[in-house]
């Protein structure tokens with residue numbers, strides 16, 4: 001009967017990879033005992049955006065096998081590295097950029113990192129926004145200092161399940177840092193390469209806003225999986241976001257998607273929705289860049305950031321947190337598609353990048 005279950009599973013496609021679970025090697029275990037089928041699916045990321053759909057499809061297909069009366073579906077996850085991993089121990093480096101300042105890039109970075117960690121991934125967060133490092137504060141560690149470990153490597157600070165390093169944890173609080181090009185370049189290099197990140201599935205890098213030297217030098221010195229662009233739906237922000245996209249394109253960094261932040265606002269007293277900046281405007285950036293999510297303006301996002309607990313942890317049920325969780329999962333999905341399409345490049349069927 002196990003063969004019949006496997007045959008049934010080979011009719012279930014991964015919704016993002018458009019291949020069946022068996023040929024993708026995602027069935028870690030399948031057995032049947034007294035009519036009860038047990039299936040363990042090994043996902044390509046613990047933050048799989050379509051886990052619920054996969055579970056439903058597996059259940060439906062296996063229940064159709066004669067003699068099966070119940071299906072127990074469990075999940076494991078193994079993030080597949082790209083063909084060329086970023087650094088020893090670090091599978092995917094993901095850059096978070098924006099054309100314009102103040103669009104919520106750091107808030108989105110922190111919430112993506114916390115959300116991926118909450119889903120079970122091993123996550124690092126590098127605050128490369130050296131001019132206005134806000135990650136440490138948003139992680140509740142504004143006063144912490146980075147120390148060196150026995151191998152004289154920088155020991156990232158840990159909070160909310162995320163390992164992070166920020167310039168704010170090196171310099172005295174409130175003191176402005178005057179960085180010049182080459183110094184900046186080597187500071188970020190050090191952050192990337194001389195920190196004891198350990199084993200990470202994803203290293204999220206919060207870039208400074210704009211399209212300057214820091215962004216470019218980063219893309220040239222390390223193998224990054226891709227970039228995420230944060231924008232508000234306003235035209236002025238979109239024009240700058242398009243510039244950022246163009247910079248990544250020229251540097252051969254795939255743009256994995258766009259996050260529309262401050263997309264709309266729902267008045268808590270009346271429930272009325274206001275599209276303050278023109279919700280949906282980021283679609284003007286083009287069809288080829290997946291919209292990872294529309295995050296509403298929410299006082300909790302700001303307050304939780306100020307208080308040092310990302311909204312996805314402090315208020316996970318709020319509309320903004322749900323949107324941010326979805327952004328993180330959609331991003332993880334895009335990373336899986338890229339990694340798998342590389343490793344399956346020699347298979348005949350074309351994989352569609354959503």
Ligand SMILES: Nc1ncnc2c1ncn2[C@@H]1O[C@H](COP(=O)(O)OP(=O)(O)OP(=O)(O)O)[C@@H](O)[C@H]1O
Pocket residue numbers: 098100101102103104105106107108129132134208209261262295296297298299301302303305306320
């Ligand atoms: N969806 C949101 N709802 C409410 N407030 C938000 C939202 N996103 C960001 N904010 C707030 O807007 C401000 C700017 O956000 P943030 O610092 O994340 O932007 P940034 O793009 O990283 O800015 P910078 O130009 O400094 O790099 C912060 O006070 C933050 O709390």
